[in-house]
Amino acid sequence: MEQTNSTAHLSAANLTMAYGERVIQKNLTFEVGQGEIFIIMGGSGCGKSTLLRHLVGLKEPARGQVFHGQASLYDVSQKEQKNLMQRIGILYQSGALFSSMTLFENVALPLQQYTDYSPSEIRELVMFKLSLVGLDGFENHLPAEISGGMKKRVGLARAIALDPEVLFFDEPSAGLDPISARRLDDLILELKASLGATIVVVTHELASIFAIGTDSIFLDAETKTMIASGNPKDLLDHSKDSRVIRFLTRGQSR
Numbered sequence: 001m002e003q004t005n006s007t008a009h010l011s012a013a014n015l016t017m018a019y020g021e022r023v024i025q026k027n028l029t030f031e032v033g034q035g036e037i038f039i040i041m042g043g044s045g046c047g048k049s050t051l052l053r054h055l056v057g058l059k060e061p062a063r064g065q066v067f068h069g070q071a072s073l074y075d076v077s078q079k080e081q082k083n084l085m086q087r088i089g090i091l092y093q094s095g096a097l098f099s100s101m102t103l104f105e106n107v108a109l110p111l112q113q114y115t116d117y118s119p120s121e122i123r124e125l126v127m128f129k130l131s132l133v134g135l136d137g138f139e140n141h142l143p144a145e146i147s148g149g150m151k152k153r154v155g156l157a158r159a160i161a162l163d164p165e166v167l168f169f170d171e172p173s174a175g176l177d178p179i180s181a182r183r184l185d186d187l188i189l190e191l192k193a194s195l196g197a198t199i200v201v202v203t204h205e206l207a208s209i210f211a212i213g214t215d216s217i218f219l220d221a222e223t224k225t226m227i228a229s230g231n232p233k234d235l236l237d238h239s240k241d242s243r244v245i246r247f248l249t250r251g252q253s254r
């Protein structure tokens with residue numbers, strides 16, 4: 001098995017992603033360092049969500065490898081892969097809540113599925129996670145009874161239920177008004193500070209990219225590979241690539 005940098009929480013080595021014969025991105029090599037907020041950015045359709053699916057064990061690479069720590073995610077046994085999956089949390093675009101279950105039940109689900117905690121231990125943990133995302137007192141509500149921003153926060157409480165080492169967000173601010181999006185960014189920063197988790201975010205929201213990103217890769221749809229990486233603010237200040245600058249300045253030239 002190939003070895004990779006031991007301080008990287010997550011990495012990709014010569015990753016090529018395809019649907020059937022259609023290559024979406026090729027030769028992606030990058031590392032996500034511990035404690036980073038790592039942004040996967042690029043224009044519509046370049047393959048950001050597809051990359052996320054590869055990183056979380058949902059889609060096997062056409063070529064190359066994904067590492068969680070030292071383990072090559074698609075080469076280890078199914079049992080080992082399941083163990084690795086329990087160390088990550090995912091927040092999907094819509095929050096992906098079960099509509100017939102209360103917020104409490106939604107957050108309790110991974111704890112019931114993956115741990116042997118007693119009902120009272122689970123109750124204590126769920127109430128704690130709901131309070132971390134500012135939803136104390138809403139545990140008996142159904143998803144239909146709360147706003148879009150609150151749904152995302154419940155999704156977040158569920159994603160952190162098992163105290164993940166790495167948290168993945170797919171377009172977290174999609175569908176939120178600018179103020180709710182800003183609040184979600186603040187919450188992501190707070191959670192990073194309190195959980196010490198590494199965070200990977202797919203987004204093309206510039207405000208979020210600059211507010212929370214500490215590292216990034218930029219995927220280009222035309223060349224089908226990554227054309228830049230680094231702290232987004234540094235890329236804005238120093239990148240010589242007009243495609244990257246156009247994206248980071250919303251089409252304005254410098």
Ligand SMILES: Nc1ncnc2c1ncn2[C@@H]1O[C@H](COP(=O)(O)OP(=O)(O)OP(=O)(O)O)[C@@H](O)[C@H]1O
Pocket residue numbers: 019024042043044045046047048049050051204
């Ligand atoms: N399940 C699938 N089967 C076949 N092609 C797919 C599938 N999912 C995505 N694609 C194609 O792969 C390409 C990349 O899609 P993806 O959703 O990863 O891009 P994205 O950068 O996340 O886009 P957006 O910013 O618009 O959400 C697109 O051309 C899309 O049509």
